Amino acid sequence: MSETVKVPTMAEYMAEGKKPEVLFWVGCAGSFDDRAKKITKAFVKLLHNANVDFAVLGTEESCTGDPAKRSGNEFLFQMQAVTNIEVMNAYEIKKVVTACPHCFNTLKNEYPALGGDYEVMHHTQFLKSLLDEGRLTVEGGKFKGKRITFHDPCYLGRANNVYEAPRDLLRKLEVELIEMKRCKRNGLCCGAGGAQMFKEPEPGIKDVNIERTEDALETKPDIIAAGCPFCNTMMTDGVKNKEKEDSIEVMDVAELIANAQDL
Amino acid sequence: MQYIPNIIFVIALIAGIGYFTKNIRKVIRNIRLGKDVDRTDNKKERFSNMMRIAFGQSKMVRRPIAGILHVIVYIGFIIINIEVLEIIIDGIFGTHRIFRFLGGFYDFLIGSFEILALLVLVSVFIFWIRRNVININRFKSLKGWPKNDGNIILYFEVVLMTLFLTMNAADLQLQNLGADHYMKAGAYPVSQYISPLFNGLSEGALVLIERVAWWMHIIGILIFLNYLYFSKHLHILLAFPNTYYGDLKPKGQMDNLEAVTKEVMLMMDPNADPFAAPPEDEAEVEPEKFGASDVMDLNWVQLLNSYTCTECGRCTSECPANQTGKKLSPRKIMMDTRDRLQEVGDNIDNNGSFVDDGKQLLNDYITQEELWACTSCNACVEACPVSIDPLSIILDMRRYLVMEQSAAPSDLNNMMSNIENNGAPWPFNQMDRLNWNQE
Numbered sequence: 001m002s003e004t005v006k007v008p009t010m011a012e013y014m015a016e017g018k019k020p021e022v023l024f025w026v027g028c029a030g031s032f033d034d035r036a037k038k039i040t041k042a043f044v045k046l047l048h049n050a051n052v053d054f055a056v057l058g059t060e061e062s063c064t065g066d067p068a069k070r071s072g073n074e075f076l077f078q079m080q081a082v083t084n085i086e087v088m089n090a091y092e093i094k095k096v097v098t099a100c101p102h103c104f105n106t107l108k109n110e111y112p113a114l115g116g117d118y119e120v121m122h123h124t125q126f127l128k129s130l131l132d133e134g135r136l137t138v139e140g141g142k143f144k145g146k147r148i149t150f151h152d153p154c155y156l157g158r159a160n161n162v163y164e165a166p167r168d169l170l171r172k173l174e175v176e177l178i179e180m181k182r183c184k185r186n187g188l189c190c191g192a193g194g195a196q197m198f199k200e201p202e203p204g205i206k207d208v209n210i211e212r213t214e215d216a217l218e219t220k221p222d223i224i225a226a227g228c229p230f231c232n233t234m235m236t237d238g239v240k241n242k243e244k245e246d247s248i249e250v251m252d253v254a255e256l257i258a259n260a261q262d263l
Numbered sequence: 264m265q266y267i268p269n270i271i272f273v274i275a276l277i278a279g280i281g282y283f284t285k286n287i288r289k290v291i292r293n294i295r296l297g298k299d300v301d302r303t304d305n306k307k308e309r310f311s312n313m314m315r316i317a318f319g320q321s322k323m324v325r326r327p328i329a330g331i332l333h334v335i336v337y338i339g340f341i342i343i344n345i346e347v348l349e350i351i352i353d354g355i356f357g358t359h360r361i362f363r364f365l366g367g368f369y370d371f372l373i374g375s376f377e378i379l380a381l382l383v384l385v386s387v388f389i390f391w392i393r394r395n396v397i398n399i400n401r402f403k404s405l406k407g408w409p410k411n412d413g414n415i416i417l418y419f420e421v422v423l424m425t426l427f428l429t430m431n432a433a434d435l436q437l438q439n440l441g442a443d444h445y446m447k448a449g450a451y452p453v454s455q456y457i458s459p460l461f462n463g464l465s466e467g468a469l470v471l472i473e474r475v476a477w478w479m480h481i482i483g484i485l486i487f488l489n490y491l492y493f494s495k496h497l498h499i500l501l502a503f504p505n506t507y508y509g510d511l512k513p514k515g516q517m518d519n520l521e522a523v524t525k526e527v528m529l530m531m532d533p534n535a536d537p538f539a540a541p542p543e544d545e546a547e548v549e550p551e552k553f554g555a556s557d558v559m560d561l562n563w564v565q566l567l568n569s570y571t572c573t574e575c576g577r578c579t580s581e582c583p584a585n586q587t588g589k590k591l592s593p594r595k596i597m598m599d600t601r602d603r604l605q606e607v608g609d610n611i612d613n614n615g616s617f618v619d620d621g622k623q624l625l626n627d628y629i630t631q632e633e634l635w636a637c638t639s640c641n642a643c644v645e646a647c648p649v650s651i652d653p654l655s656i657i658l659d660m661r662r663y664l665v666m667e668q669s670a671a672p673s674d675l676n677n678m679m680s681n682i683e684n685n686g687a688p689w690p691f692n693q694m695d696r697l698n699w700n701q702e
Binding site: 059062067113161186197203 | 512513514515516517519520523524526527528530531553554581583584586587588589590591632635636637638639640641642644645658660661662663664665666671672674675677678679682683686687688689691693694695696697698699700702
């Protein structure tokens with residue numbers, strides 16, 4: 001990809017004596033994972049399109065500590081948290097948006113007790129608010145009428161009771177939204193949470209992402225929509241395992257909206 | 264001599280309630296072995312949770328078949344206890360059907376008890392079929408004592424309900440005979456169909472049947488009350504405090520360990536003297552253990568959770584790790600916690616205070632393989648009809664493994680050292696964080 005979108009950093013804003021409307025917390029997956037970087041770019045395009053005054057921390061951002069905490073390494077988690085909070089508080093951050101439900105949960109729920117109190121939104125919630133404010137238009141475009149099923153990320157859904165924002169956005173795309181038999185609060189995990197993303201699974205009869213992909217395939221979707229870079233990886237692997245990658249795409253909600261409008 | 268039944272009754276009542284109280288005190292003492300955690304906040308929300316989830320059974324009915332059957336047995340349990348009150352008064356004072364003076368309302372009460380008793384019998388029959396005949400994995404996977412325990416409770420219900428109806432059937436016959444002491448009272452919509460079985464029996468035989476059923480019914484209730492402590496069935500009492508003291512935070516929020524915060528803040532404080540000697544009074548204090556390797560390291564709500572668990576297995580049936588054949592079962596986490604807590608309690612009973620028995624919750628009960636299979640997805644927490652949180656125990660035990668023993672799987676150690684060294688779970692340089700924008 002050649003096109004570069006202007007992505008200001010907090011440091012640049014500070015140098016100009018300005019403060020952005022919102023900090024975009026990119027997250028480790030969004031920064032380094034090849035698949036997740038595409039989600040980051042799609043979301044940035046949408047932010048530009050809606051004229052959102054945003055900035056990123058860039059090289060000053062560091063892992064929120066979520067995988068360390070869920071592995072049991074509270075020390076490492078708090079070291080990460082305290083460092084990140086110092087950076088964010090120095091920039092007087094008030095509002096944060098992130099495309100990763102794990103970062104979202106950690107920033108929103110676990111940082112306040114350590115001195116980091118921000119209004120934290122998942123990117124689907126933020127996009128929904130832009131839509132409601134009339135700053136963003138979402139149209140069906142090329143996804144109109146497609147069969148799409150949404151996989152609830154555990155850390156967005158059960159963990160924080162956000163079920164409707166991503167679905168509202170998908171409905172705006174005029175797609176045929178089909179629910180899996182296990183959805184919303186009963187949604188099955190993709191298998192990546194609790195730091196499972198970074199290790200081999202324990203012995204069993206099946207991998208969790210295969211089980212979840214089977215749930216999704218039952219709905220005979222054209223596209224599996226996700227709202228988390230880790231779910232995205234797990235579901236993409238699952239679809240490949242089922243040799244369905246030619247007919248079924250796994251896409252983030254932000255990508256769907258950006259692509260629908262050929263941004 | 265005429266007061267002998269009354270005296271026997273009072274002795275049985277005192278013995279039954281006394282022994283139960285003794286054991287409940289043990290449960291409370293064992294729960295208090297846990298660490299302190301503050302759950303005194305938001306009393307209103309807590310009370311409403313208790314009314315909705317425990318009293319109102321709101322999460323039970325999410326699975327409609329088991330849920331509705333459970334509601335029937337639950338209502339039966341609560342309502343029929345009014346009858347037990349009458350039995351106790353009659354037993355102490357040698358009266359018969361003391362609430363008879365309520366007239367039409369008494370007929371209504373006894374009539375509805377009978378209908379409920381029948382519905383309970385039907386529900387219990389279906390429960391037994393579900394546990395023993397139909398292939399329901401969460402019941403099929405129970406073996407040994409837990410399986411027998413579940414069935415024994417059902418048999419108790421059958422016996423108690425049958426005795427209740429038999430007692431009424433004999434009573435009805437006696438009322439119709441105009442027997443002494445058996446005045447016309449009550450409506451018998453169910454036992455009127457059992458009553459013909461006793462046609463032609465003498466008054467003496469009928470009184471014998473009625474008395475035997477009456478005595479066995481109340482003694483059965485006292486035995487059942489005392490069985491609770493030894494079984495998985497304490498949930499009929501503990502579901503209420505357990506839902507009251509449940510976690511109110513978003514499910515994704517895991518507590519920040521305060522002991523760690525102190526250390527981290529000290530490390531981050533540029534003014535802290537790294538060579539400072541510890542203050543005199545702190546020098547002798549053993550540093551706090553991070554995480555949990557045994558039940559005493561858990562908090563009292565987690566221990567209350569373990570006594571509340573009735574082993575229904577909804578958690579395990581929703582667990583992604585369990586569904587895909589891993590060893591982890593959230594129900595087993597709760598059962599193991601209770602078994603170990605009970606063992607520690609018995610140890611205290613026998614020795615006056617806890618004497619190291621060379622065992623602990625970790626490894627002797629719960630293996631590391633189980634703990635590392637958890638995806639922290641909260642499906643088990645969501646599934647529990649009485650607000651039990653198996654995930655918090657899993658996390659506390661992982662904390663012990665990582666912070667006290669450095670015993671994480673090597674993949675996770677790599678992930679953690681990446682975070683430490685370059686601020687991401689993968690080995691990428693932090694300076695490259697914005698490169699996605701240039702590609």
